[in-house]
Amino acid sequence: MKAGPPSNLLRLQLQPPPPPSPAAEVSSLTTLILASQNPQTLAQTLHCPTIQWTPHLVNSILKRLWNHGPKALQFFTLLSRHPSYTHHPSSFDHAVDISARLRDFRSIWSLVSRMRSARIGPSPRTFAIITERYAAAGKPHRAVRVFLSMQEYGCFQDLHSFNTILDVLCKSRRVEMAYNLFKALKGRFKADCVTYNVMVNGWCLIKRTPKALEMMKEMVERGLSPNLTTFNIMLKGYFRAGQLNEAWDFFLQMKKRDFEVDVVTYTTIIHGFGVAGEINRARNVFDRMINDGVLPSVATYNALIQVLCKKDSVENAVLVFEEMVKKGYVPNATTYNVVIRGLCHAGEMGRAMEFMRRMKDEEECEPNVQTYNVLIRYFCEGGEIEKGLELFQKMGSGDCLPNLDTYNVLISAMFVRKKSEDMVVAGKLLIEMVDRGFLPRKITFNLVLNGLLLTGNQGFAKEILRLQSRFGRTPRQFKP
Known part of the structure; x- marks a missing residue:
């Protein structure tokens, strides 16, 4: 009897299994690392020749393990002993960042020494990470000392690194310190538009708009022309300081000077008016933007949806969300999180969960730690602690690990x-x-x-x- 063609099942058994997708490989390896209790066994698995390690794969896993610093550094250390794979400088930078998040400054400098010994760094990016983490840890003076000592590690300061340390100090609200450094070194590094924009933004962050205007004036006196970024920063500063009339006058001056205002300008105004409770003015600016031929971005829709949730109604926010989707815009994690938060605040937990499921259906928009934290917080505050704990258990899979806020919310809920x-x-x-x-x-x-x-x-x-x-x-x- 002649044998017939193999069945579909047999055909599948005869063919080699397809290689895992990059995302699936990252997920499975992350889960394996999290579940491992024995470093020696884990090292053997990581050194298995069937795993094709690349900098992209390593960095993706380190990012997944960000909220489990000890496991991330264990993985990095074990892979450092791999017989044929050598860590890329970008992976060292991730390890430095994770060590800094753990405030393990001794490990930071050990990693820097290893980079230098291997002649792969440290780079200006490495020092940008270190200075930012020192500033975040409440040690801005140490951040400045690190910047000034870069050359001792074979990495010389330049204008970009100067702008970076100023930005780090400003964003940590140490604007006076940044300004003193700026005055001392602006001649040495030949301060440019980016330098001045950083300082303008710094003064705006602490609501000192007159000082920001002084920086713009000095900028012009030094022969540098403020650009659209400068004006957008200043506009945002007025709104941040609650100076709505000044902000609108500033915008009209931009238009009067035939400045080609962009989507960032309009988004700033929409958000600024909305946060101040001026919903109608925010909507009017949104309409004016389209009439002026400037297409809104996803960030623009996010700003409008956010202010509708906070100052108007979540139903109107959802209508804008659906309108956005119909027009072909792809919502990002921020869009979903804003809507989910609004629904939670309105007590619509079922609909909030529906949006989370909808979010999961998007190929490039997985729920992130902020998504989970919002839902867990509102479930717990509503007395549904078990549902909050259930979501927390799902986070432990490795796709989205809990952060400090997650633990604080749940611990408080237990009382x-x-x-x-x-x-x-x-x-x-x-x-x-x-x-x-x-x-x-x-x-x-x-x-x-x-x-x-x-x-x-x-x-x-x-x-x-x-x-x-x-x-x-x-x-x-x-x-x-």
Whole structure:
């Protein structure tokens, strides 16, 4: 009897399995790293010749592991011993950034030394990361010293690195410090339009618009012409300071001078009026923008949707969202998060979850940590703590790890019902957040400690106390 053609099932069995998609490979490797309890076994897996390591793959995994710093650095270290793969400078920069997030400054400089020994850095980007993290940790003077000592590590300062340190200081609200550095070194680095724009933005961030105007005046006196970016920064500064009339007059002056205002200009005005509660003016500017031949961007729609959610109604925001989609715009994570937050605030948790599911259907718009945090917060505040915990469990898969805010929201929620078992959950969450490299505040430690003591969990309270003492945050008295 002649054999017939192989069945579809057999044909599939005979063919080699297709290689995993890049996203699937990142997800599976991240999950494997998170689940691993034995460094030696994990090292053997990572050194397996079937895994084709590339800088893109490594960096993608490090980004996924951002909110689990110890695991991220363990992965980086184990892969450093790979027999045939060598870390790219960009991967070192990610490791430096993660170490800085953990405030492990000793590891930062160890990584910098390794880069220098391997002759692959450090680069200006490496120092930009370090200075930003020092400033974020409340150490701006150290950030400046790092900038000034770059040449000691074979990386010389230039105009770009000068602009970067000024921007770092300004965004951390250390504008006076940035201004003093600017005055001292602007001649040496030949300050350009970017330098002045950074300083204008700095003064605007702390609502000192007269000082920002002084910078614009100095800019012109030095023969530099303010550009559209300068004017947009100044416009945003007026709105930030609550100077709505000045902002509108400034915009009219831009138009009068035949300045080609762009989508950023209109988006700034729409958001500024909306935040101030001037919804009709915001809508009128949106219409005027289209009449002037300037097409709105996704950011423009995000600004309008956000102000409608906050100052008008979430229903009108959803209408704008649907209008945006019909016109062919692809909403991003910010768009979805703004709508989800608005629906949650209105008590429409079911519809908020629908938007999250809709978000998952988008190929390039997965729910991020902000999406989960908003939903968890509102579920917990509404007394549906189990639903909040259920969402939290889904985050642990590796696709979107919880951050510090996630843990703080859940720990606080455990004290609503004042149940003994909820206090135990709070204690476990506290231990987990520490294991993942987050440093709880003293008030969080004490809250959990007192909750355990009051509900008769003395044994667990002692364990939390030992954990707390590791960070020098031990309470003055402890009565078991």
